[in-house]
Amino acid sequence: EIVLTQSPGTLSLSPGERATLSCRASQSVSSSYLAWYQQKPGQAPRLLIYGASSRATGIPDRFSGSGSGTDFTLTISRLEPEDFAVYYCQQYGSSRFGGGTKVEIK
Amino acid sequence: EVQLVQSGAEVKKPGESLRISCKGSGYSFTSYWISWVRQMPGKGLEWMGRIDPSDSYTNYSPSFQGHVTISADKSISTAYLQWSSLKASDTAMYYCARLDTAIGYDPWGQGTLVTVSS
Numbered sequence: 001e002i003v004l005t006q007s008p009g010t011l012s013l014s015p016g017e018r019a020t021l022s023c024r025a026s027q028s029v030s031s032s033y034l035a036w037y038q039q040k041p042g043q044a045p046r047l048l049i050y051g052a053s054s055r056a057t058g059i060p061d062r063f064s065g066s067g068s069g070t071d072f073t074l075t076i077s078r079l080e081p082e083d084f085a086v087y088y089c090q091q092y093g094s095s096r097f098g099g100g101t102k103v104e105i106k
Numbered sequence: 107e108v109q110l111v112q113s114g115a116e117v118k119k120p121g122e123s124l125r126i127s128c129k130g131s132g133y134s135f136t137s138y139w140i141s142w143v144r145q146m147p148g149k150g151l152e153w154m155g156r157i158d159p160s161d162s163y164t165n166y167s168p169s170f171q172g173h174v175t176i177s178a179d180k181s182i183s184t185a186y187l188q189w190s191s192l193k194a195s196d197t198a199m200y201y202c203a204r205l206d207t208a209i210g211y212d213p214w215g216q217g218t219l220v221t222v223s224s
Contacts, residue, residue, distance in 0.1 A: 035210035037151075044201055044217050045151065050209040088151055092210040095141060095153040095167075 002026055004089055004098035012106040019076040021101045023089035028069045033093040036065055036074045039100075040085045048087075049074060079103070108132040110140075110202050110215035117221045118192050125188035126218045128202030135183035136160040139205040142176060142187045145217075146198045156205060157185055192222045 003026040013019055023034070031052035037045040047056040049065035052072055062077040076083055084105050089098040113127040128140060141156040155166035159178040166176070178185040185202060200218050203211035 033210075037211070039151075044214040045203075045211075046214070047210055047212040050212075054209075056209065056212065086150075090151075090210065092205065092207075095156065095205075097143075097151040097153060100150045 002029060002091055002094050002096050004091060004096055006087075006089060006098035006101045008101060009099070010102045010104060012104050013079055014106045015079050015081055017079050019074075019079055019083070019103055021074040021076075021087055021103075023067075023072040023074070023098050025070045025072075025091065029091045030093065031068045031072070033091055034065075034067070034072050035090045035092050037088045037090065038083075038085050039088065040082075045088065050092075076103075108204070108213055110204060110213055112200075112202060112215040112218045115219040115221070117223070119224055120192060120194055120222055122192050122222075123188070123190050124192055124220065125186050126200060126220065128185045128187075128215050130183045130185070130204065133204075136180050140178065140185040141203050141205050141211060142174075142185075143201045143203060143211075144170075144198050145201065151201075154187070154200075159183075159185065192220075194222050194224075196220060197222050 005024045007022045034052040036049040039045040053065045064075045066073050086100045086102045088100045111129050136159045139156045142154040144152045154170040155176050157164045157176045159180045175188045202215040
């Protein structure tokens with residue numbers, strides 16, 4: 001069973017700063033099936049990135065994904081106020097989710 | 107517009123049964139799996155299981171196997187999640203999501219809040 005570990009648990013940053021979120025898999029996974037989701041309070045999750053690095057429809061280009069094998073990264077180049085949320089990675093072949101990273105305002 | 111619309115919030119007592127629904131529209135319902143995801147208060151996302159609406163084949167997470175039942179009625183483009191005997195620990199928000207094997211889970215339903223309390 002694949003386990004996805006996200007770090008850090010919480011990231012405290014200011015608007016305009018760069019956010020780097022990590023997702024590490026317990027075994028090598030196909031990057032074709034690695035996704036990132038954003039969840040704001042009181043809302044359903046929203047697909048941000050699929051195939052490790054492709055942005056979903058309507059997602060701003062300040063969001064980017066990278067990585068392969070066991071290590072994947074979501075980067076938000078310049079945080080906007082609406083980006084403060086919880087982010088989850090998922091290996092959608094197995095459907096497992098990581099534990100999430102909360103990006104909060106510093 | 108592709109969307110999933112879930113049934114409304116429920117308040118139940120321990121031991122009661124419940125079925126919540128997820129209706130798809132704007133796409134061929136039988137062409138994509140539907141998954142159910144639990145989110146307990148203040149916690150992360152947990153995959154519960156999924157169904158292929160074309161033939162009702164299901165996969166369950168070991169954590170949920172035997173505790174819930176996932177079904178679908180393709181004639182009305184609706185998937186279901188049901189419990190035969192609820193527990194207080196089933197209190198959570200439940201989401202359905204369409205699995206597109208090319209891109210992941212998209213879209214998601216708006217969520218159904220289930221509260222189990224005596």
